[in-house]
Amino acid sequence: MSPAKVPAERTATLKDVAEHAGVSPMTVSRALNKPETVSDALRARIDAAIDALGYVQNHVAGALASAGSNVIPVIVPSLSNTVFVEIVAGIQEVAQAAGYQLMLGNTEYDLEREYTAVSTFLGWSPPGMIIAGMRHLDRTRHLLKRWGKPVVETMEFGAQPIDMNVGLSHYKAGEAMAEHLVARGYRQIVFVGCRLDADYRAAQRYKGMDRVLAKHGLARREALSYEEPSNPARGGDALMEVLSMKPKADAIFFANDDLAVGAILRAQREGIAVPKRIAIAGFNGLPFASLVTPALTTIMSPRHEIGRIAAQQLIERISGRTPTKRRVDVSFEMQVREST
Amino acid sequence: MSPAKVPAERTATLKDVAEHAGVSPMTVSRALNKPETVSDALRARIDAAIDALGYVQNHVAGALASAGSNVIPVIVPSLSNTVFVEIVAGIQEVAQAAGYQLMLGNTEYDLEREYTAVSTFLGWSPPGMIIAGMRHLDRTRHLLKRWGKPVVETMEFGAQPIDMNVGLSHYKAGEAMAEHLVARGYRQIVFVGCRLDADYRAAQRYKGMDRVLAKHGLARREALSYEEPSNPARGGDALMEVLSMKPKADAIFFANDDLAVGAILRAQREGIAVPKRIAIAGFNGLPFASLVTPALTTIMSPRHEIGRIAAQQLIERISGRTPTKRRVDVSFEMQVREST
C-alpha cells in the first residue's frame, strides 16, 4: 500500500535531535530559527545530529506554538485565465524568496466560495493574505477586518480597500482605449467579452469605454457577452457575428487579448481587412499580440509586477515595517499597433 | 498599522464554543469533522454557538493533534510555462472539491531547490504530495520513499516511480512527430528548443526524434537550444536563423507551441511559405495552434487531465483505497494540420 520499503520508524523530533546532540530542545529550536544566537560549536553538533537522524522540522507544531505560520494564502477567481496565474507567479517569486509558502485558493468567480476559502485559510494562522479583486461579501470583508492582519487586494485599483491594494483602474483602461479608437476616427465601436457578469473587471473596462462614447456623443451599445469562458476561437467567431449582425460596426474592443488575437487570426484566414473593414483592440498585452499580422493594439497590464508588489507590500507589513503606500496604482500602457 | 478597527479580542477556540453550547469540546470537534456522529439537536446548538462567537477552526492545532493535515504540496519547475499551470489547475479542481488545500512550490528547474521544497513541505504533515518530473536528487527520492506516504510524479511517464506516476512519454511523442515528418517527405529536420539542459522532457522529445531519423538513415543534427526561456518571439527569430544558417533544412520541430506559433506568425509576416519552403511542427496543443495560418501541426498533451488524474490517484490512496493503477500513461494525440 505505502511505497515505503523502510519500516515506518517514528520520525525524529526536535527532542531526539537535542538528545543526540547533548543539548536542550530549546537550543536546537534556536539553532534552526535564529542560528546566530547559538555558538558555532553547538550549531555544528546540532547540524550533525539533524543529518544523522534525518530530522525534518515540523512546521505544524511550530505554527501552533508560536501562534503563526509562514503560509500566505492567495485567493484567485480562476486558474484558467493566464492573468491570475501571472499574478500568482509574481507573488510566488517574492514570497518564496522571503521564506514563505503559498497556499492556493480558487473561487471560480463565486463569492460564497471566496468566503469559505478565506475562512478556511484563517485556520492556518497565516501572517497575512492576498486576495484578487475588491468585490467581496460583506461577511468576507468583516471577517478579514476583524482578523486584523495584513491583507492585499490585487488586480484592480479601487477605493476603500480592506487593508492594502495593488492594481490598476480598469475603468480608466477602458476610457484610454476608447479615446484612442475615437481619435482614430472609429464611430461604431462594439465591446465583446465573456461572462461579463462574473468578470466585473472587464465590465468596468466596458463602462469606461461607454462613458467616453457618451462624452463624444457617439453611438452606445450594450456589451456583447458570451456565456463560455474566454478562448481564442470564441474571439474569431465573435468577429464573424459582429460583421454579419452589426455590419455598421467599425471597431471591436475585446475584453482581452485571447479573444482579440483569435479575432485577428480569423480575419486573416477569412481575408477580412483589419483595420480597414473593422478595427480590433484587446487588453492585457499577451506575447502573441505583437506578433500577429496586423499587430494588435492593446493595453499592457503589468500582471507579474502586480504580484511582486503585492507580495512585497504584504511581507513589509508582516515584518512590522510600514509600507510606502497602502494603495498602489500600477499604471497600464497603451500599445498602439497596426490593428486600429 | 493593522487594519483592525475592532479591538483584538482573543479569537474564539473550540473550547469557547463548547462552553457556549454547553457541551464538551470533543463533541464540538466531532460536529465539525464528522457531523453525522452528532445528534441533530446538539449539532444545531453547536452551529449556533459557532456563529455567535465567529469561531474559525484552527487547522494548525488540528493537524498537530491528528498528526496530519489536509494540505497537498504541489511542486513544479516553473509557473511561467503554461503547461505546469494547467496541471496545477487540474490538480486544484479535484483537490479543492475533495476538501484539500494546495501548497505551491516552484523549483525554477533546480533540483537542489526541489529537495528543499520537499523537505519543507514534509514539515506540514501532508497526507501526500505531487511533484512534477521523475528526475530528482537521490536525497529527494530517499526522503520521499522513507516518508512512506502517497506521492505522484507527473508530467512524464517513466520507469520506477517513487510511488505513483501519471504522464506521457515524451520520447514517444518525439518519435511520433518524427515519423510523421519523415512520412511527409521531409529529410532535413531540425529540433529547436530553449534551455534543453534544464527542460529534459523537451530533450527527450529530441531524442525520440533523433532515433527515428537514425532508423531511417536521415541526416541527424544537434538540437538547437537557446539560453532564454521559451517565448513566441524567440520562435520567430529561431526560424529566421535556421533559414539563413541551415538553408537546406526543410522542417523544424519546435520544443513547444509557443515557439512554433511564434515561428508561423513570423513566417507569415516575412512572406515565407510554410510548409513549402519549410515545415513547422510544435508540441502541446495550445489553443492558438489551430487558428494560425497555416494551422500548426502539433501534439496535444492532456495537461489538465494529467493534473486531474494525479489528484484523483493521490486522494484515492490517501483515503486508503487502492488506486486502479500505480502508473498511468496518458496518451498524446497527433494533430496533423497545414504547417507540415
Added chain:
DNA sequence: CGTAGAAATGGTAGCGCAATCATTTCAGGG
C-alpha cells in the same frame, strides 16, 4: 419491563514546538 448492544457524549492526555523566564557561561576591567 429488563437487558444487551449500539449510538452518543465526555474526560484525559499529549501531539512537537517556541515563548518566557531562569540559570549558567563568558569577556573584559579593576
Added chain:
DNA sequence: CCCTGAAATGATTGCGCTACCATTTCTACG
C-alpha cells in the same frame, strides 16, 4: 582573581485540537 553585564543555554509551560477510552443514553427485542 573577582566582579559585572552580556551572551549562551536550559527548564517549564501551554498553544488548540483530536485520539483514545470510559461513560452515559438510546433502541430494539424477548
